[in-house]
Amino acid sequence: MVQKKDIDWGSLGFSYVVTDKRYVANYRNGAWDEGGLISDDKVVMSEDAGVLQYSQSVFEGLKAYTTADGHIVCFRPDLNAERMYNSALRLEMPPYPKDKFVEAVKQVIAGNEAWVPPYGSGATLYIRPYMFGISPVIGVKPAEDYQFRIFVTPVGPYFKGGARPIDIKVSDFDRAAPRGTGNIKAGLNYAMSLHAIVLAHKEGFAENIYLDPATRTKIEETGGANTIFVDADGNLVIPKSDSILPSITRRSIHYVAEHYLGLKVDEREVYLDEVHNFREMGLCGTAAVICPVRAINDHGKEIVFEDNNHGVMGPVLQKLYDTLTGIQMGTVEAPEGWICQID
Ligand SMILES: *Cc1c(COP(=O)(O)O)cnc(C)c1O
Numbered sequence: 001m002v003q004k005k006d007i008d009w010g011s012l013g014f015s016y017v018v019t020d021k022r023y024v025a026n027y028r029n030g031a032w033d034e035g036g037l038i039s040d041d042k043v044v045m046s047e048d049a050g051v052l053q054y055s056q057s058v059f060e061g062l063k064a065y066t067t068a069d070g071h072i073v074c075f076r077p078d079l080n081a082e083r084m085y086n087s088a089l090r091l092e093m094p095p096y097p098k099d100k101f102v103e104a105v106k107q108v109i110a111g112n113e114a115w116v117p118p119y120g121s122g123a124t125l126y127i128r129p130y131m132f133g134i135s136p137v138i139g140v141k142p143a144e145d146y147q148f149r150i151f152v153t154p155v156g157p158y159f160k161g162g163a164r165p166i167d168i169k170v171s172d173f174d175r176a177a178p179r180g181t182g183n184i185k186a187g188l189n190y191a192m193s194l195h196a197i198v199l200a201h202k203e204g205f206a207e208n209i210y211l212d213p214a215t216r217t218k219i220e221e222t223g224g225a226n227t228i229f230v231d232a233d234g235n236l237v238i239p240k241s242d243s244i245l246p247s248i249t250r251r252s253i254h255y256v257a258e259h260y261l262g263l264k265v266d267e268r269e270v271y272l273d274e275v276h277n278f279r280e281m282g283l284c285g286t287a288a289v290i291c292p293v294r295a296i297n298d299h300g301k302e303i304v305f306e307d308n309n310h311g312v313m314g315p316v317l318q319k320l321y322d323t324l325t326g327i328q329m330g331t332v333e334a335p336e337g338w339i340c341q342i343d
Helices: 050-054 077-090 098-110 187-191 194-202 248-259 272-277 315-329
Strands: 022-028 036-038 057-059 062-066 072-075 124-133 146-155 166-170 207-211 219-222 226-230 236-239 265-268 280-285 289-298 301-304 339-341
Touching: 022 098, 036 098, 050 124, 057 077, 057 187, 072 098, 077 098, 077 124, 077 248, 098 124, 098 146, 098 339, 194 207, 219 226, 219 236, 226 248, 226 315, 236 248, 248 265, 248 280, 248 289, 248 315, 272 289, 280 315, 289 315
Parallel strands: 166 207, 166 289, 236 265
Antiparallel strands: 022 036, 022 146, 057 124, 062 072, 062 124, 072 339, 124 146, 207 219, 226 236, 226 280, 280 289, 289 301
């Protein structure tokens, strides 16, 4: 056991802290090099690097934590490896091998063991893999050389003092075009969302809900989280669209709902004008796992999710949340292959 850092884990926020080690691999002359841990947190690159000119970059996000019985683990990193592989292909980047990705995640967690928050603190170690075009480009084309990196940063409990349901608004902007890049995890999808999120915050909303750009009648997702709904019968309805980012949390919730809780799960197109029939709405992603939504504001008209309207998460979301976080923390038995042990 290494000596843990002297940090008040419970009062950490969600912000970047420089830790001891990061993983770096370089793609040069048509091949990825061996890669390994380094201490230098700075990236030095050409002023004309592909990432700086044409935003050629993709990323991932996952967490490591200490389980009830004292092991350090992370959750389904093979799915992050696969998603980043697909993201890279879409942006004409050489994909990082999936087995090496998982190996690199394990190495960088082990190299920062002192930064992994203890069990029960509510804090976790956030892991950020990413890759970008590093060689100069001036004509519009893919870079020749790339860098793959992973840094980690300890983050506090997402909800301090319990998950309070949030209000979100229907955005007048679109997130992802049909046949565009909505289904990959690329920085470019976030750059264009910043204006909309700043506006939403100014108007007092926590997030934007985006509609499908083609018809503006169907629910897509928020800026950084997929959505799930609970219908009047207590079953799960999950929006389906080719431009929704395939959230690992959402896919895990789908499985947990069916196989642990015996719920029916309907993954289908969900229309804005039917959501008033639903009793609960949740946002799902690695950061919060599930964040309850109290109401969607559609241009002044409120659509309230009644079971989230009493200051706490509705009962079905709560069961999903407890089961999935129990699986992650080692208090509920996990499906085969979901938990990746580091130590
Ligand atoms: C990362 C991300 C999510 C959540 O995915 P997880 O794998 O569950 O963390 C949802 N939507 C968007 C747009 C994202 O970038």
